[in-house]
Each structure stands twice: as C-alpha cells, then as structure tokens.
Amino acid sequence: EPDALEVGSGVDPESGLTLGTPIVMWVRNQDAKSSHYDELQRLYRPSHADYTYDARYGLRFVAGGGRASARETVGRVAAGALAEDLLARTHGVEIVAWVDRVHQVACPPVDPEAITRAQVDRHEVRCPHDDTAARMTEAIEAARRDRDTVGGVLRCVARGVPTGLGEPVFDKLSADLGAAMMSLPASRGFELGEGFAATHMRGSEHNDAFVPDPERRASTDGIRTRTNRSGGIQGGLSNGETIRFAVAFKPVATIFLPQDTVDREGQAAVYTARGRHDPCVLPRAVPMVEAMTAASYSPLCGAAWRGWLDVIDLLLDRGLAADDAADFVVREGADGFDLVHHRAAPALVLAAAYGHAHVVRRLLSAGADASAMDGDGKTALLHARERGHDEIVALLGGADAPAPVSLPALLDASARGDLPEVERMLAGGIDVSAIGDGGRHRGSTALSLAAESGHLDVVERLLQAGADPSQPAACPPLLAAVRGGHQPVVARLLEAGVDLEARDRDGHSALLVAWEQAPAIVSQLLQAGADPNAATDRGETALFSAVTFGDLPRIELLLAHGADPRVSTRDGTTLVQHAR
Numbered sequence: 001e002p003d004a005l006e007v008g009s010g011v012d013p014e015s016g017l018t019l020g021t022p023i024v025m026w027v028r029n030q031d032a033k034s035s036h037y038d039e040l041q042r043l044y045r046p047s048h049a050d051y052t053y054d055a056r057y058g059l060r061f062v063a064g065g066g067r068a069s070a071r072e073t074v075g076r077v078a079a080g081a082l083a084e085d086l087l088a089r090t091h092g093v094e095i096v097a098w099v100d101r102v103h104q105v106a107c108p109p110v111d112p113e114a115i116t117r118a119q120v121d122r123h124e125v126r127c128p129h130d131d132t133a134a135r136m137t138e139a140i141e142a143a144r145r146d147r148d149t150v151g152g153v154l155r156c157v158a159r160g161v162p163t164g165l166g167e168p169v170f171d172k173l174s175a176d177l178g179a180a181m182m183s184l185p186a187s188r189g190f191e192l193g194e195g196f197a198a199t200h201m202r203g204s205e206h207n208d209a210f211v212p213d214p215e216r217r218a219s220t221d222g223i224r225t226r227t228n229r230s231g232g233i234q235g236g237l238s239n240g241e242t243i244r245f246a247v248a249f250k251p252v253a254t255i256f257l258p259q260d261t262v263d264r265e266g267q268a269a270v271y272t273a274r275g276r277h278d279p280c281v282l283p284r285a286v287p288m289v290e291a292m293t294a295a296s297y298s299p300l301c302g303a304a305w306r307g308w309l310d311v312i313d314l315l316l317d318r319g320l321a322a323d324d325a326a327d328f329v330v331r332e333g334a335d336g337f338d339l340v341h342h343r344a345a346p347a348l349v350l351a352a353a354y355g356h357a358h359v360v361r362r363l364l365s366a367g368a369d370a371s372a373m374d375g376d377g378k379t380a381l382l383h384a385r386e387r388g389h390d391e392i393v394a395l396l397g398g399a400d401a402p403a404p405v406s407l408p409a410l411l412d413a414s415a416r417g418d419l420p421e422v423e424r425m426l427a428g429g430i431d432v433s434a435i436g437d438g439g440r441h442r443g444s445t446a447l448s449l450a451a452e453s454g455h456l457d458v459v460e461r462l463l464q465a466g467a468d469p470s471q472p473a474a475c476p477p478l479l480a481a482v483r484g485g486h487q488p489v490v491a492r493l494l495e496a497g498v499d500l501e502a503r504d505r506d507g508h509s510a511l512l513v514a515w516e517q518a519p520a521i522v523s524q525l526l527q528a529g530a531d532p533n534a535a536t537d538r539g540e541t542a543l544f545s546a547v548t549f550g551d552l553p554r555i556e557l558l559l560a561h562g563a564d565p566r567v568s569t570r571d572g573t574t575l576v577q578h579a580r
Contacts (some may be wrong), residue, residue: 001379003027005025005026005027005074006025006027007023007025008021008024008025008026008271009021009022009023010024011025017309023082025075029071033549039271042263042264042269043262043263043269043271044261044262044263045253045254045261045271045273046260046261048068048253049067049068053068068185070185070186070281070284072185073185073288076184076288076291077287077288077291078291079291079295080287080290080293080295081291081294083294084294084295087294092160093159093160093161093294094157094158094160095156095158095172095288095290096116096117096156096157096159097116097120097154097155097156097157097287097290098110098119098120098126098127098128098155098156099125099126099152099153099154099282099286100127100153101153102139102140102150102280102282103135103139103143103151103152104139105132105139107127107129107132107134108129108132108210110128110129112144112157112159112242113157120286121409123137124137124283125137125283126446136152140279140280143251144279147256147257148251148253148256148257148279149251149254150254150279150280151248151249151250151251151252151278151280151282152280153247154247154286154289155245156243156244156246156247156289156293157242157243157244158232158244158292159242160225161238162240163237163240164238165237165238166236166238167237168235168236168237169236169469169471171236172233172235172237173237174231174233175236176296177190177243177293177296178192179296180293180295180296180317181245181289181292183292184247184285184288184289186249186250186252186253186259186285187245187249187250187282188249189248190246190247190248190249191245191246191248192230192231193228193229193231193233194206194229194230194231198229201229208228208229208230208234208241209225209226210223210224210225210228210271211224211225211226211228212224212246214539219498223240225229225239225241228242228244232244241344247285249281249460250283251280252277252278252281254273254277255273256272256274256277257272258270258272258481259270259272292480307338318465324510326527346368346369346380347363347368348360348368348369348372349372349373349374349379349380349383351380351381352380352381352392353380353384353387354385354472355384355392357391357529358387360392360396361395361552364395364396373408373409373550378409378412380396381396381397382409384396400549405424405425405429407430407431407434407436408436409421409425410425410430410434411436411445411446412441413425413476414455414458414462415441415449415450415453416453416454417457418458419455419457419461422458423461424538426461432446432447432465432466433445433447433467433471434472435473442474443475445477446458446462446476447459447462447467447469447471447477448474448476450462451480451481451484451489451493452480452484453476454481454484454488454489456486456489456492459477459489459492462548463492463496469496469498470497470498470499470502471495472502474505476498476499476503477493478493478494478498478499478502479502479508479509479510481515482525483501483513485520485521487520487521487524493495494524494528500525500528500529500530500531501530501531507536507537509530509531509534511525511530511531511534512534512535512536512541512542512545514546515546522542522554523557526558526561532558532562532563533563533564533567535567537568538569538570538571539567539569539571540569541563541564542554542563543555543558543563543565543567544569544575544578546558547575547578548578
C-alpha cells in the first residue's frame with residue numbers, strides 16, 4: 001500500500017529536531033478496499049473479533065481497519081520509534097527483534113549480545129540466518145499458494161537497560177512487557193528468559209550465579225550474572241543483564257478458504273475472505289515488538305519518581321535546565337501519584353512525593369523551582385509534608401512554609417474538607433467562585449467540591465465568602481450534595497437560595513438525581529419547591545422512575561406535590577404504557 005507517515009507538528013521540518021511540543025503523526029490509509037468487507041454486515045469471521053465486539057458493544061466496524069485490525073499498530077510503531085530513539089540517545093539502550101520460527105522452520109540459536117538490526121533486515125522475512133530465512137520464505141509462500149496462513153515466534157532483546165527498572169508488585173517489568181506484547185494483534189504467548197523450558201530444569205540448572213563485572217558497565221553497577229536464564233528480570237525488576245523474551249503469533253485468521261460460520265441471527269453460513277491479507281504476520285511484527293518494548297517502559301520516563309539520580313544527572317549534564325529536565329522525565333504515569341491528573345507535574349514535585357531526598361537535593365542544586373506546582377496546585381513541599389517525608393520537608397524550607405495561594409489548591413482543600421487551608425486561601429484574595437480549568441477538578445467550583453464531599457463547615461465558610469450556590473458548573477453544588485446524600489449540606493444550600501432546577505452536564509435536575517441516588521432527599525426537595533415535573537432529555541419525569549419500581553408511597557408523594565400523571569416522554573410513551 002502506498003500510505004506514508006505524515007508529521008503534523010512537534011518536529012522542525014528543516015532540521016528534523018523535536019520542538020518540545022506534542023508530536024502529531026498520522027497515516028491517511030487511503031488505499032483500503034472497504035468493498036471487500038461487505039459480507040461482514042451479516043457474517044462473523046472465524047477467529048476474528050467480529051462476534052466478541054458485537055456481543056459486548058452491539059457495534060460493528062465492517063469497512064476494514066477497525067480497532068481489532070493490525071492497521072492500528074502503525075500508531076504503536078510511530079510512538080515506539082520516538083521512544084526507542086530517546087532510549088538509544090540518552091541511555092544507550094539497544095532493542096533488536098527477529099523472526100525465530102515460522103510454522104515448522106526454526107532458526108538456530110542467536111547470540112543475544114551480538115545480534116544487530118542490520119543482520120535481521122538483510123532478509124525480507126527478518127530472520128538473521130541466511131539458510132533459515134530462505135526456508136521460512138518458502139514456508140510462507142507455500143501457505144499463500146494453499147490460500148492459507150502460518151504463525152510463528154519472535155525473539156527480542158533489550159541491551160543496556162539499567163538495574164532496578166520496574167516495580168515489585170503491580171508494575172513488574174515482566175508484567176508490563178507481557179501486557180504490551182499480548183496487546184498486539186495475533187499475539188498468543190509471551191515467554192521471558194528460558195520461559196517454559198525452565199520447567200524441565202532443576203533450580204541448580206536454572207539459577208543465574210552473580211559474579212563481579214570487570215567492565216563495570218553502567219547498567220549493572222559492577223555486578224552481573226554468569227548466565228541469563230532469567231531473561232534480565234528478577235523479582236519484577238531489571239537486573240542489568242540483557243532483557244530477552246519471545247512472543248508467539250498465531251496464523252493470520254483471514255484465510256482464502258471456505259469456512260463455516262454463522263450470521264448475526266445465528267444461522268449457519270459459509271465465509272470466504274477477499275482482499276489483501278498477509279499469509280504470515282511475523283515479518284511485520286518485528287518492528288511492532290521493538291516499538292512496544294521501547295514505548296511500554298522507557299527507563300527515562302519515570303526517572304524522578306523512581307529516584308534514578310544517574311538518569312537525572314545525564315539530562316542535567318547534557319545542558320537541560322532543571323525544570324526542563326523535569327518536564328522531560330515525567331511523561332509516563334505513576335499510579336500511586338495519580339499522574340493521570342498530573343501530566344504537568346515537575347520532577348521536583350514527583351521526587352518529593354515519592355520520598356527521593358537525593359533526587360530533590362540534586363534538582364535543587366541545579367536550580368529547580370521549589371515553588372513550581374503540579375496540575376492540582378500542589379508544590380513539592382506540600383506533597384512531602386502530606387506524606388511525612390521529613391528530610392525533604394527540611395530541604396524545601398521547613399514544615400511551616402505555606403503552599404502558594406492558587407485556585408487548584410483551593411479546590412483541593414475544599415474537596416478534602418481542609419477548613420484552615422480554605423481560610424488561608426480566602427485570606428490570600430482568591431476568587432471563591434472561580435471554576436477549575438484543568439486537572440481532576442476541571443469544571444468544578446470550591447463550593448461544589450465541598451458539597452459533594454459533605455463538608456458542611458467548608459460549605460458554610462465559602463457561602464460566607466460570597467460563593468454563588470447557583471453558579472453553573474459541571475456539577476452544580478446542589479446536585480453535588482444530593483449525589484453524596486448529604487442532607488445537612490442540601491438544607492444549607494436550600495437556605496442560601498440555591499436554584500432548585502439547575503442541571504448538570506447530563507441534563508439532570510436535583511430531584512431527578514435524588515430519586516435515583518438519594519431517595520431520602522426527595523421529600524426535602526419537594527417541600528422546598530422543586531418542580532415535580534422536571535424531566536430528563538428523554539422526557540421522563542420522577543413519576544416514570546417511581547412507576548418503574550412500583551414505589552406507591554413516592555408516587556403518592558409526587559402527586560401530592562403536583563406531579564402530572566398525564567405527561568409522556570419525547571417518543572410519546574405515557575405513564576400507563578410505561579407501567580404495563
């Protein structure tokens with residue numbers, strides 16, 4: 001296919017250098033033959049995702065190139081190429097994959113310390129062994145002639161990976177690599193080191209003895225193993241040896257032979273594929289595996305929160321300012337720090353949050369800004385203080401140093417019910433009605449966050465400071481309090497004259513939300529004058545919910561407050577029809 005990669009932003013077209021802005025890449029994929037998939041409107045292809053996707057989501061993508069198509073790997077390879085270049089330039093990591101077996105044709109053992117991309121790419125089948133490559137090519141061509149397909153095994157090595165990459169429990173390097181490989185289309189197995197062959201060994205045969213490293217390579221800290229049957233990973237962490245693993249790929253599911261199947265009504269049918277399909281995915285899978293190895297767990301990405309001082313030193317020594325280096329090393333996520341909401345968190349903040357005093361000290365000496373905040377308005381000092389990292393607190397100026405006054409800090413304090421901190425923010429002149437424009441509190445006000453968590457004292461203080469109880473927000477204060485079932489907060493907001501008919505982003509009023517999530521508040525809202533005929537976007541009122549559950553007491557309550565039993569939904573359904 002003539003498709004080509006286009007770079008839309010983030011790279012200088014003249015120099016080819018990255019600009020520090022997001023890199024946008026796309027492949028237009030204009031040569032797809034959608035007509036070849038017309039039959040998929042009604043048939044399920046054997047061993048494809050057609051049936052499972054349809055059963056789960058009730059949706060089909062029948063034009064080719066859908067979510068389960070191998071075409072989606074172009075994005076992985078593009079992103080992986082960037083990650084791989086970063087690893088090679090900054091840490092000397094080399095990643096090489098090759099085809100080890102196609103169907104019954106296996107490659108002789110390859111030296112994992114010597115294999116190169118040039119050796120692999122000599123042959124279109126991407127096997128470094130000349131005779132074996134020719135036999136693999138013939139096996140693939142034989143399958144093509146028979147209108148069939150074959151699978152096989154890839155092997156991959158990553159050399160120069162530092163010791164200590166990974167986590168001991170949930171983010172084991174072995175688990176992350178396995179998940180990355182098993183996420184590839186057509187992958188069916190992952191094997192680390194000796195893999196299943198280890199089951200035929202005794203411990204004395206499989207153990208990797210530690211020995212001094214006379215070369216004192218940076219990746220091993222002067223210690224290495226005599227053998228590498230573990231595949232470079234022990235206890236979920238890299239041990240400095242070459243990481244080596246294998247990935248099994250099934251025969252391509254699309255074959256040009258008649259196959260029994262069923263249609264969407266469950267009736268027997270026969271399906272024969274048309275179009276362009278590979279008889280073997282292995283040669284194309286080589287760059288996919290290399291890319292996912294690089295992109296799934298870059299050693300540089302988590303340097304600050306893992307406490308890798310050598311990586312940070314490398315970045316700083318190459319001329320990056322401390323705060324630039326901070327942005328450079330925090331692009332991955334850290335589950336314990338909720339980085340999904342902290343994409344802009346500086347390295348100093350991350351290092352402080354994770355208790356890496358040596359990294360904090362190094363970044364400060366390089367001029368890192370101690371007042372810099374993450375996306376939630378928290379400084380390194382605030383994180384260190386909250387988590388009890390006393391040494392870091394001292395490095396950053398002491399336990400009494402206040403956090404800067406900011407909207408994110410006010411929102412966070414309101415959400416957790418920290419009245420003294422809210423008082424301090426208000427004293428600093430912050431706008432009590434400002435709406436969060438980023439992070440996890442996007443679209444929220446301090447009042448709505450305090451109401452949602454049931455912090456009556458904070459709600460009271462914010463109202464005294466002039467917070468508008470009816471201010472539009474992603475979830476208005478009254479609806480937030482109702483969702484949490486906080487009757488005292490609801491009562492205080494009603495007393496403050498809150499708009500009873502304010503809607504959230506889904507079009508629900510407080511009464512509709514209360515009916516579904518906090519029935520005890522329904523009477524409270526009706527007595528305050530909430531409209532009993534408030535309807536959803538579909539035209540359903542609270543009476544429809546009451547009828548659905550046969551809730552006679554609440555039906556009577558709604559009718560007593562003026563609910564109209566003659567209403568109908570937008571599609572014309574009446575209450576009587578709904579009750580049937």
